[in-house]
Amino acid sequence: MISIKNLAVIASLLLFFFIFLAAGCGLFYDFDPVESQAGSDVREGTVVDEREQDEGIAPGEGSGSETTGEGTYNDRKYTVTEVIDGDTIVLSNGDRIRFIGMNTPEEGMYFYGEARDVLKIMISGKEVRLEKDISESDQYGRKLRYVYCDGIFVNLEMVKRGFANIFTYPPDVKYTEEFLEAERYARENDLGLWEISKIDMVSVKITYDAPGNDNENINGEYIIFENIGSRILDTSGWTVKDSGTNIYRFGSYQFNPGTRIILFSGKGTDGSGNRAERYLYWNSLRPVWNNDYDTLYLRDREGLLIEIYNY
Known part of the structure; x- marks a missing residue:
């Protein structure tokens, strides 16, 4: 609607x-x-x-x-x-x-x-x-x-x-x-x-060029999201997208201040690495991110832009 x-x-x-x-x-x-x-x-x-x-x-x-x-x-x-x-x-x-x-x-x-x-x-x-x-x-x-x-x-x-x-x-x-x-x-x-979300406390870093052959090391691509604010965030309905048509939808996770979510491009089982990190997997069959240039869009459940990362 x-x-x-x-x-x-x-x-x-x-x-x-x-x-x-x-x-x-x-x-x-x-x-x-x-x-x-x-x-x-x-x-x-x-x-x-x-x-x-x-x-x-x-x-x-x-x-x-x-x-x-x-x-x-x-x-x-x-x-x-x-x-x-x-x-x-x-x-x-x-x-x-x-x-x-x-x-x-x-x-x-x-x-x-x-x-x-x-x-x-x-x-x-x-x-x-x-x-x-x-x-x-x-x-x-x-x-x-x-x-x-x-x-x-x-x-x-x-x-x-x-x-x-x-x-x-x-x-x-x-x-x-x-x-x-x-x-x-x-x-x-x-x-x-480009309307901006009220959520302004998430930093984004991306490793877009995996070591070796990208197609053989898909999990060598990953994004690190960090809650740099002071309040707990609910990631339900959030999305990550590249400049093309690759889209990842978050489940409902409690994103605590000072913690990180690491999203790998390849296959794996979601879970917590430790108290400060949660590991998520895109389960893509191929690399998601271009090695030379691309854009990452992080949006909230309403579709508003939380963060954009260009390279």
Whole structure:
């Protein structure tokens, strides 16, 4: 169920939408992917004509396309027939599109409904344009694309308004700097996913690069949570998540002041190492944390942000 407070967030976005629409402008970004290619110092991707790709037309030969030194961008539009969640849609030609550069909460997680609903408001039943980076599709067969609607760079807008966190995965990193700037804006303004919990007494340390082969030493990855406050905390409903889709849900534990909870990525049996430590196991079949960069999100039972750890 969407809370009254979160409905207010969506309502405010709707208000902005109608104001800017009435003025004949884009919502928050007037972002032209063709022009952005020329001045960007981020590694360039490939912009393709979706019809050229689907029908075998040689690049630059399709009608309605604009050829630049960086590639081909097509103004052909597709109608959004279904919004599956906050980062996946279905088009009128049957294609499933996964938004690049951002990730929204999974079903059952905090802000899942809000992210999905605001995306519906923005693009459901409307025509969108698509831009490809490097990869064609993900492991689930969804096409990986940047999406534009009514002058809005939708991927970026979802991040800036706090409905999504940045999730750039090589080689699709064309707009990384823009996404980072958008997320900084959302965090600085405590928007959406970045609303802060009243629990401010937990420190987080992570060992993300296990010794040796990560796949053979999954428990070499672990997080240390420490209660640095003066009161007892109940961890019931807390979650830990990476920048992707890996999520761990805490049980109900008494987290005493001065004690630590150590969460290992691999398999094991939960229990107490000693009076000052509790050992928990994610039971993941593969490493959870990237060795080069990732983000850890610790949230309370209401989904509010307790702590964030970037590396």
